[in-house]
Amino acid sequence: FWHHFISEMHEHFNEVAYNAWFKNTRPLSYNKETHELKIAVQNPVTKGYWEKNLASQLIQSAYGYANIEVMPVFQIEGDKSTERLVTPKVQTQVVSENTRPQTDNAFVRSLKLNEKYTFDNFVQGEGNKLAAGAALAVADSPGSFYNPLFIFGGVGLGKTHLMQAIGHQMLAERPNAKVVYIQSETFVNDFINSIKNKTQDQFRAKYRTCDLLLVDDIQFFAKKEGIQEEFFHTFETLYNDQKQIVMTSDRLPTEIPDLSERLVSRFTWGLQVEITPPDLETRIAILRKKAEAENLTIDDNTLDYIASQVDTNIRELEGALVKVQAHATIEHEDINVNLAREALADLKLVQKNQGLQISKIQEVVANYFQTSTHELKGKKRVRQIVVPRQIAMYLSRELTDSSLPKIGQEFGGKDHTTVMHAYEKISREIKTNSDIKTAVFDLKQMLDR
């Protein structure tokens, strides 16, 4: 029945995903008493994927096809891999050159991998499944599967994360491997410096001797002939040595302006996969994972709300969570839908009101309270003026990204502590004084228009 199940799955999955989840997965033993079916999987990611997505299908298939009950239990082969993926410590030394002559110098830099950018921390879902499968497959067998792997897609969708995950995985399995991660601009600058400083040999040694070369945002090679020439030779050397090359870009190779024919053709030898924006379910899953990592307790409704507010960019989605968290800390409140709404309403206003001038805020506030901008900027300390002035300061802080001193300046040269005091006072009063709350609400609406 195992073979039946596998061939069934083969039809459902594309090659990339099939290889990632099934190629090195095999049944080990079956216990007729307990129905326990031991299955060997290659790494924790595959294990997780099976437990979450495939186990139930396996159970059904076994029952339906062979009329046997199974209780799948997954075992990671060699088992060391569990630790290797979950403890990023082994992976912090990114370029391990201890087995080779040192070729680094001040002009040849490579960047550290971000410890958080592992497969374990990568939530798979609609939009990135294919790319994740390809990255997994490449990490499993670098240099032989899809070479080069070309991941493309919009900003903040996880290209860098996925690319670095391959690096982490390789270092986990082979700590002495030479993994070089580089942003394409750095490659460009290093190259230019190496010419200036006559250190081209070191430059070449650095890039042409690695086991895994990760080049991020390669669209920056556009229109740069010299660099393309150099990269072409790097590519050739690595490729011929069966070393793995992974690239990311915001677009397809054919869409990169003035990218040389031979590079375009080489980039398409391997596999090109796109990452597209995540659906709501995936966004919720990502938020839940981040919240867990931060030890935040957030109920499902709130997660749902935040995820529905940011629908394209995962970096912005993370930003929204940070914003909600910060709001909760400042207000000493628990995170719930209302709080999230407040926090993110401001975020949206800030985005919408980019370019909103403090003078505009003063004008609208003065109008609302039937006073004048002159009075708001003045020193009079009567309540009819002080409250509008403080509200105007509060809104300036909330709705523009001006600094406190700058706001003080715009209010007739007041000290930044005065602005801070006004901001804190209004923040407090919004909660206790319904007049002020209404005024701030109305004003925000007016300014939003």
Ligand code: ADP
């Ligand atoms: P890109 O390189 O495509 O611009 P990044 O890889 O820098 O995007 O991702 C932006 C942020 O979103 C990073 O902090 C990354 O960890 C996070 N991220 C992106 N995709 C996922 C995902 N599928 N699961 C978890 N975090 C993700």
Ligand code: MG
């Ligand atoms: Mg990136």
